[in-house]
Amino acid sequence: MQTGVQLLTGFLLTLPFQQRFVDLTDFEVGVYLVTVALSVLSTMLLVAPAGIHRALFRQHALPALVSTSHKLAVCGIATLGGALVGVVLLIFSFVVSPRVGLVAAAVAAVIFCGLSLLATVLRLRHRVDDDRPTRG
Template sequence: MSDGSVERDQDDEWNYRARHETETQRLDRNWAALLQELRVVQTGVQLLTGFLLTLPFQQRFTDLTDFEVIVYLMTVALSVLSTMLLVAPAGFHRVLFRRHALPALVSAAHKLTVCGIATFGAALVGVVLLIFSFVVSPRVGLVAAVVAAGIFCGLSVLAAILRLRNRVDDDPPTSDQRRSDRD
């Protein structure tokens, strides 16, 4: 068994003990949570994509340098890709609807969402680079983009790092665990 499946088995056991839910109930809950997350993220992605798609029709678009045009095109590509990745779970659901494929649906939608959020973050960094480069200078644009990338990555992994650092199990410790903690 791989590490991922051991971790998943432990998670399944915890969910059953703590929530008294079956695997199907857990998958339903995970799907509902994923849909809520998609609703939040998709709004931002769609607004960004719409904004980017209108830029070439603005009068000052011709003032962009070759570097800024390349950054713009890469950013549009990332934003459109992000939109596609974050909309794909709905299409995947339609294809798998009533086929009893909830485990595959939740797993694939999770992966698509993670990729969609990552490409959205890259698109946001591209927008920061483009705007700061256009308004101030390419050098300032690069600095601002690095800062934005650091913030996005930091916020994306901050919860996981804090969780691992302060490893708190939701189950109360057993008497053996309490004894070993005192030793």
């Protein structure tokens, strides 16, 4: 995931240097800037645990490391979702129309949130199944 976020961020950072960037409307430039900010933030959040691990190496702080890394990863995935929705909005808005871009972005957001919710429900169901006593 980390590599994918870094590639997305790198791609977004190159867009202003493309010839057609000047064709973006003010709305699309705004979407672009928010999307870049979310992508960069996501990259930072997903890379941070590696630095924290190096800083805490051999200091017997594994529970704190795992807890902090988990929180950073959850925030990184959430901001990645926002960045992906922004990319969908930007591309569909530029290629088709802002209205189609908004619809496509809404669909992408619903899918992202739905998959996140599904993962949570499945994890909770699995946890409940593990807590049941076994027969025998």
